Amino acid sequence: MTLFGFASEGVHLEVAGAADIRGTSRVPSQPRPLVSVIVPTYAARAPLLKSALASIWAQEGLGEQFEVEPIVVDNASSGPTDEVVRSFPGTRYVRFETNRGAGAARNAGLREATGTYVAFLDDDDLWMPHRLSVQVPVLEQAQEMEVGYSQFINVHRNGTWRMIPDPEGPSGWILDALFKALVAAIPTILVPKEAFDSVGVFDENLWRGQDEDMFVRLALRFPFRYIPGPVAVAVPSWEEWTAKSADDAARAWLVKRDKILGLVRGTPNEDEIRQYVAAGTWVHVVSPLVAGRRFDEARRALIEGLSECPMFEADAWYASRMMGLTTELALVSESHRARRAFLAEVEGTARRRGFRNRLRMRAFLADVWTRIALRHASGRQRDDRVARSAAARAIVENPLKPLSRPGLLRLLARAVAPVDAVGR
Numbered sequence: 001m002t003l004f005g006f007a008s009e010g011v012h013l014e015v016a017g018a019a020d021i022r023g024t025s026r027v028p029s030q031p032r033p034l035v036s037v038i039v040p041t042y043a044a045r046a047p048l049l050k051s052a053l054a055s056i057w058a059q060e061g062l063g064e065q066f067e068v069e070p071i072v073v074d075n076a077s078s079g080p081t082d083e084v085v086r087s088f089p090g091t092r093y094v095r096f097e098t099n100r101g102a103g104a105a106r107n108a109g110l111r112e113a114t115g116t117y118v119a120f121l122d123d124d125d126l127w128m129p130h131r132l133s134v135q136v137p138v139l140e141q142a143q144e145m146e147v148g149y150s151q152f153i154n155v156h157r158n159g160t161w162r163m164i165p166d167p168e169g170p171s172g173w174i175l176d177a178l179f180k181a182l183v184a185a186i187p188t189i190l191v192p193k194e195a196f197d198s199v200g201v202f203d204e205n206l207w208r209g210q211d212e213d214m215f216v217r218l219a220l221r222f223p224f225r226y227i228p229g230p231v232a233v234a235v236p237s238w239e240e241w242t243a244k245s246a247d248d249a250a251r252a253w254l255v256k257r258d259k260i261l262g263l264v265r266g267t268p269n270e271d272e273i274r275q276y277v278a279a280g281t282w283v284h285v286v287s288p289l290v291a292g293r294r295f296d297e298a299r300r301a302l303i304e305g306l307s308e309c310p311m312f313e314a315d316a317w318y319a320s321r322m323m324g325l326t327t328e329l330a331l332v333s334e335s336h337r338a339r340r341a342f343l344a345e346v347e348g349t350a351r352r353r354g355f356r357n358r359l360r361m362r363a364f365l366a367d368v369w370t371r372i373a374l375r376h377a378s379g380r381q382r383d384d385r386v387a388r389s390a391a392a393r394a395i396v397e398n399p400l401k402p403l404s405r406p407g408l409l410r411l412l413a414r415a416v417a418p419v420d421a422v423g424r
């Protein structure tokens with residue numbers, strides 16, 4: 001999905017009062033509701049835009065169940081973008097003279113939109129022909145205002161793909177699910193236009209993740225309805241995932257955390273939301289740094305997160321994700337000695353948190369060392385000395401560990417170099 005690496009001037013976000021986070025009753029619209037489809041484009045991407053627009057105008061049920069109003073917002077593209085738009089009569093066109101970013105483009109589309117519903121399609125993604133014919137009737141029959149979403153097929157650069165969400169997504173008040181994982185996505189979401197009167201527009205100051213920020217604000221105000229089946233194909237932009245990209249993504253999550261915590265102030269479930277948002281943000285901060293191979297920054301962020309959000313307060317999702325990230329950062333350490341030093345620092349985050357958290361941290365580290373041992377026990381990364389050393393550390397951290405993972409004892413029994421030789 002398209003990501004624009006530019007920020008524009010900020011906008012004022014008008015948001016409903018945090019104490020009134022509820023759905024709004026609605027009356028079904030007139031027959032053949034109009035769907036405004038906002039399509040940002042930029043650079044020399046006219047061929048991609050042509051395919052995206054063709055997938056909108058090829059929707060089954062068009063002219064019978066609903067009408068469409070595609071709005072192309074041109075972020076200072078080069079190439080025959082205007083010619084492509086003219087080849088699809090009924091498509092509206094807005095052009096920026098400079099690239100103002102994804103948030104500004106979507107906001108310009110929202111200002112132009114006149115439909116009952118708003119949908120989005122980035123220029124490098126495609127809709128399946130049945131997308132609107134399955135979604136529009138569901139929202140038309142809803143007794144209260146809801147946000148609709150469905151599955152999409154995420155195509156990777158190596159030609160593989162996966163369905164998201166898999167096997168299916170939740171319905172109702174899904175803020176928890178939206179915050180923790182990629183559930184809803186821009187090419188599948190269908191939003192009643194008047195919902196934006198309550199939640200405001202896209203945040204143009206966010207470097208990345210403007211769509212995630214919008215989904216969270218919508219989820220605070222309206223229930224979501226999962227409509228089964230894939231309705232779109234999302235093709236990742238060919239923009240390289242650079243070190244700057246990773247840094248921008250990490251910083252954007254800290255901004256989004258503060259916004260969410262401000263919005264939920266005074267709500268009945270404030271404490272619950274604050275707990276998983278405060279902790280889970282660190283998962284989202286560390287993950288892009290690891291993906292961008294910013295390992296030193298990732299380790300510092302992980303230590304800060306574990307210090308701020310101790311393990312004994314964590315839910316299962318936070319504990320599992322932080323364990324996976326800790327393991328990956330340990331595995332890419334320059335040496336076994338550096339790995340032990342990093343994990344000793346991880347352990348140190350629990351020292352001032354009381355006996356209960358120290359016990360939880362030792363169990364956490366036992367699992368991390370177990371994962372390291374098993375990773376080095378076979379496959380391309382096989383190294384019996386490292387595997388034996390990691391197995392020994394796992395048992396030291398939690399002497400009961402061999403009862404649940406007998407393979408640790410088998411690793412120790414291998415006739416290889418002494419454990420003390422590892423890391424010298």
